[in-house]
Amino acid sequence: MSWRPTYRSSKFRNVYGKAASREQCFDGITITKNVHDNHFCAVNPKFLAIVTECAGGGSFLVLPIHKAGRIDPHHPKVCGHQGSVLDIKWNPFIDNIIASCSEDCSVRVWEIPEGGLRRNLSEAVLELYGHSRRVGLIEWHPTCSGLLFSAGYDFKILLWNLEVGAAVRMLDCHSDVVLCMSFNMDGSLLATSCKDKHLRIIEPRSGKVLQEADCKSHRVNRVVFLGNMKRLVTTGVSRWNTRQVALWDQEDLSVPIVEEEIDGLSGLLFPFYDADTHMLYLAGKGDGNIRYYEVSTEKPYLQYLMEFRSPTPQKGLGVMPKHGLDVASCEVFRFYKLVTLRGFVEPVSMIVPRRSETYQEDLYPMTASTEPALTAEEWLSGTDREPVLMSLKAGYRRPGQVAFKAPVKERRSGPGNGLDLLDMVPPKTENELLHMFFRQQDEIKRLREDLVQRDVTIQLMELQLNNLRNNSS
Known part of the structure; x- marks a missing residue:
C-alpha cells in the first residue's frame, strides 16, 4: 500500500483569498460591542448594513455598497428599536427591504430608500410583537419573500406572514435558547442548534421534529444545510474544548458521517456553504483565518483546500449574494469582515486564479435568482418549490475590471x-x-x-x- 497522499482533481484547489485595499474598506464605523454570537452585518448588491454601538436604544448603519471610504460619524442610521439590535437580514428578493430583531422583544421590517438614507429612519414598515423575551435570530424563507422566522430567548420560533403582518405559526420544540437556524434549498426543512446540546431537523409548517441528535461529544453551535446533498454541516466544541466540524446525514442523525478537529482556539466557528461550487468556508470569531473545503458525497467528504490568513480578528462576516459577485475576475465568494478594534469593514474576495477572456460557465452554474418561487399562501398550504434559477452571464463585462486591484509594484x-x-x-x-x-x-x-x-x-x-x-x- 502506497504511503503517498492522494489528491482529488478540482478546479477550486488553488482558490485564494484577496483582501481589499484600505481605500475599498468602510472606515470610521463604531461597530457594536455586544457579545451576542451573531454577525452584526448583512450585505446585498446595493447596501451594506452594520449594527453600531448606540446609547439608549439600538441602531444600525445602511451604506451604499459602492461608497467605500471613511464614514461620517453623523451618517443617518436606522434607529427605531428601544433595545440593542441582535440580528439583521436583507430580504433575498427585494434589495431595499431589511429585517431586524432586538432585545426589546420585537422584530421590525424596514424599507431603505433608493440611494441610501438621507436622514435617520425611525419608522418601520412593520413592527412584529409575539416573543416574551429578547429576539436573537431572524431568517428569511429561501423561496418565498413574504415569510420571516424569528427565534427568541423564550425558546420559541415564530413564523411571520408579512402579507398579513402577524405570526401564523409557533414552533415550540426547544428546551433552551436556539443558537442557529438553517433552511434546505426549497425551505421544506429547518435545521436548528440549541443550547440544550441538541441538533434538530424540523418540518417548519407544523413544528414537528423529524430528526434529533443529542450532541454530547460534539457540542453544536452552528448548523448549515448543504444544498441538495441531503447533508448538514455543524461546527462546535469537543469534550476537550477543541473546535470541530462535523458532517451529518439529514435522514439519520444518530452519528456524524465524519468529525474533524480544527484547532484549540476558543472563538466560535462560523460555517458558510456555497451550493454552486460545493465549497465550505469556516471563519473563526476572534481570529482572522478563513479555512475552506470542498464537499463531496464520497470519501474523504471534506477535502481541505487552503486557508486565508489575516492579522486582523473578525467579529462577524457578511456574505455577498452570488448575483453581486464580479464574475469577470473569477470571484466565487465575497466576505465583508467586521474588524471591531479598528472600526472598519474589510471586503475579502475568494478568487479562482484563471485568465477570464470569456465567461467561465463551469465556475458559475445557474444559481438562485431574485425572483420568489411561490407566495406565502402557497407555501403555507403545503406547496414546495425549488428556487427560480438565473445565469450570471449578464454580469460579465469583457474588459473585466477586477473586484479589488492589487497595488502596482x-x-x-x-x-x-x-x-x-x-x-x-x-x-x-x-x-x-x-x-x-x-x-x-x-x-x-x-x-x-x-x-x-x-x-x-x-x-x-x-x-x-x-x-x-x-x-x-
Missing part, C-alpha cells in the same frame, strides 16, 4: 525579457506569495500561446512566399 530596472519573475517588494504573506505564483503561471501560459501564434503566422507567410515564387516562375 515597482519593477527592477534594466532590460526586460517579457517575464518579471522578481518584484522589488517581496511578498509578506502566504496569500500574496500564492497570488504572485499564479500570476506568473498565467504570464508563462500567455507567452507560450503568443509563441504558438507566431509560429503559425510564420508558417502561413512561408506558404504565401512559396506560392508567389511558384507563380512567378
